[in-house]
Amino acid sequence: MNVQRWMARREASWRQLETLLTQTETKGLRSLSGSQVRQMASLYRSVSADLARAKGNGVGQSVIKDLQRLTSRSYSQIYQGSRRQEWQALWEFCRYGFPAVVQQSWVYIAIATALFATGGLLGWWLAGQDPAFLTLVLGQEFVEEVKTSQELWTVSIMGVEPVASSGIMINNIGVSLKALLGGVTMFLPQVPMITPPGFFTVYLLVVNGVMIGCVGVLVAQANLAYDLWAFVFPHGALELPAIFMAGGAGLLLARGILLPGHYRRIDALKLYGLQAAQLLYGIIPMLVVAGLIEGFFSPQTWIPNELKYAVGTAIFIALVQYCRTQRPKS
Incomplete structure (x- = not known):
């Protein structure tokens, strides 16, 4: 594998994922549109595959650490963020949803x-x-x-x-x-x-x-x-x-x-x-x-x-x- 060519081709996806992660970490998952959330999940899967490929093809440690950092941040936002959203939705239902359906x-x-x-x-x-x-x-x-x-x-x-x-x-x-x-x-x-x-x-x-x-x-x-x-x-x-x-x-x-x-x-x-x-x-x-x-x-x-x-x-x-x-x- 031509490492330099592969990195040049994949770099745009890495930076795109980093941009979405930064927005999520500063403004919350709700700041993303539905298509952006799906895009972040897709980029997370592709970057995870890139990390595995990088480890198996002797790519430099700095690149591997960068990809590990991206996958770790992505996992935290996608999965832990989803759980936070579930708890928020439950709280919203208890606070306003149930009274609303009783009134209805x-x-x-x-x-x-x-x-x-x-x-x-x-x-x-x-x-x-x-x-x-x-x-x-x-x-x-x-x-x-x-x-x-x-x-x-x-x-x-x-x-x-x-x-x-x-x-x-x-x-x-x-x-x-x-x-x-x-x-x-x-x-x-x-x-x-x-x-x-x-x-x-x-x-x-x-x-x-x-x-x-x-x-x-x-x-x-x-x-x-x-x-x-x-x-x-x-x-x-x-x-x-x-x-x-x-x-x-x-x-x-x-x-x-x-x-x-x-x-x-x-x-x-x-x-x-x-x-x-x-x-x-x-x-x-x-x-x-x-x-x-x-x-x-x-x-x-x-x-x-x-x-x-x-x-x-x-x-x-x-x-x-x-x-x-x-x-x-x-």
Whole structure:
């Protein structure tokens, strides 16, 4: 190989890569256009090949060191810069993206909340009117145990907080996924029948509401209402809104199938599916935090109920304020 001729032919590419690297190091990767980023990646590969050739053909040490420096700088910017961009994108989503998609989906979240509340009121009314309905929903053994012991079942968490907390997280994430996927499923797991998309989401929200309503009647009859809602408030301030958001995501998917509007059904499902997925990305961290609170804070009997109510209220207000966050106008 004619070393001098090869160097003269490749020198322009080396200097071009160095120019792009200098701009990236001083102004950041975002200062490059998409074509410049692709060009830098291509030049990095070619310079890496040049370095291997230089080492195998007795090129001077100064040239080899120059090429090593270029490849090292390129690797740092291309790969570490990509990771920085990923973390920045995650931070941007947490700071502005998730609140934006919650605001965009508020109608569906409100409908999911209304379905749950309707189930709760229905359960409260029916259980209050007919004790048989209360035992039908919650089980005879459970109802009798609560009324006899005059003690909340939540004390079972004490002493096994880590196990209980992880189990709570898994259960709540499972419920949220079912509420979301219920937007597209065509059957009920409990009933061998074909149903319209979204029916399982509605069913899940209403049934869980009915159960909460029945629990409310039970603890009221056992004079445990104040203690139970003190237990629920801290983690429920995150857990319940997360489930309502998951229900809203399920309704979004059902809307894409049933009411695609001027979109093709497949395009509507992609559009609303992306929106539902973005909701899910924010829901899971909420449920993880709620699980930690429910496992380690809510059941602690040494914490005054008044403090639990205050903490739950503060968390809910903070959540509402966070969901109202607006991206600053540039």
